[in-house]
Amino acid sequence: MTRGIFLAGNESPLFMAAAAEAEKRVEKYAAANIYSAAIPGKQTAPNSSKRIPLSWNPGSSISARTLILSAENWLGQINDALLICLPPAMFKPAESLVPADIETHVNTQIKGWFFLIRELAIYFRARGSGTIALAVPETVSGGGESLSDFFGGSAAASFRALGQELLSGSAAEPFHVLGFTAAEAGQEKEFASWFFKIIDEGSRKNSGKWHKFSKFGFFK
Numbered sequence: 001m002t003r004g005i006f007l008a009g010n011e012s013p014l015f016m017a018a019a020a021e022a023e024k025r026v027e028k029y030a031a032a033n034i035y036s037a038a039i040p041g042k043q044t045a046p047n048s049s050k051r052i053p054l055s056w057n058p059g060s061s062i063s064a065r066t067l068i069l070s071a072e073n074w075l076g077q078i079n080d081a082l083l084i085c086l087p088p089a090m091f092k093p094a095e096s097l098v099p100a101d102i103e104t105h106v107n108t109q110i111k112g113w114f115f116l117i118r119e120l121a122i123y124f125r126a127r128g129s130g131t132i133a134l135a136v137p138e139t140v141s142g143g144g145e146s147l148s149d150f151f152g153g154s155a156a157a158s159f160r161a162l163g164q165e166l167l168s169g170s171a172a173e174p175f176h177v178l179g180f181t182a183a184e185a186g187q188e189k190e191f192a193s194w195f196f197k198i199i200d201e202g203s204r205k206n207s208g209k210w211h212k213f214s215k216f217g218f219f220k
Helices: 013-025 061-075 099-127 152-168 188-201
Strands: 005-010 029-034 051-053 080-084 131-137 176-182 209-213
Touching: 005 013, 005 061, 013 029, 013 080, 013 131, 013 188, 029 061, 029 099, 051 061, 061 099, 080 099, 099 131, 099 152, 131 152, 131 188, 152 176, 152 209, 176 188, 188 209
Parallel strands: 005 029, 005 080, 029 051, 080 131, 131 176, 176 209
Antiparallel strands: none
């Protein structure tokens, strides 16, 4: 049976770079995107015959379960699940934040990851193998803005904290958990190629910790 690769996350240059790496490895891969209508800047991935787009409502625990079942049905099995967190920024004064937008953001950019990671842990524990890989930039927003980014930074911080707990408890799991970070923007292709190579190795020694990408491709 062929390798099953599942990608989930924000449609972004990093997501598209990871998708391109997946296409080098398999004939088909499954992908699900997060997009909050409250936050502008949606990017659309180019059409690909290898990509199986799956529907996902991140704010629903039932949708997360259905998503994993759909990915398994399309792929036959899920071997590697790669979760990419690059939440869009929203620069605006605190007093102008709209309550409905805040709720939408929390549901799509924060709560959804908890639901999805829970379902993946259940799935891989039952299979007795697999990999959950988490990728997130060290910094989400660029500097120099006069207004705070209330959305992007908070969502990324939540994802990193969730990832750290998952990594910390991974020694007792039958599946691998890997975390990847990068400090510099504009190197998405190199970053994606690098972390896929580590995933491909399937080495237990790489599990349970964050790997930091540099322009030289080294990790710490």
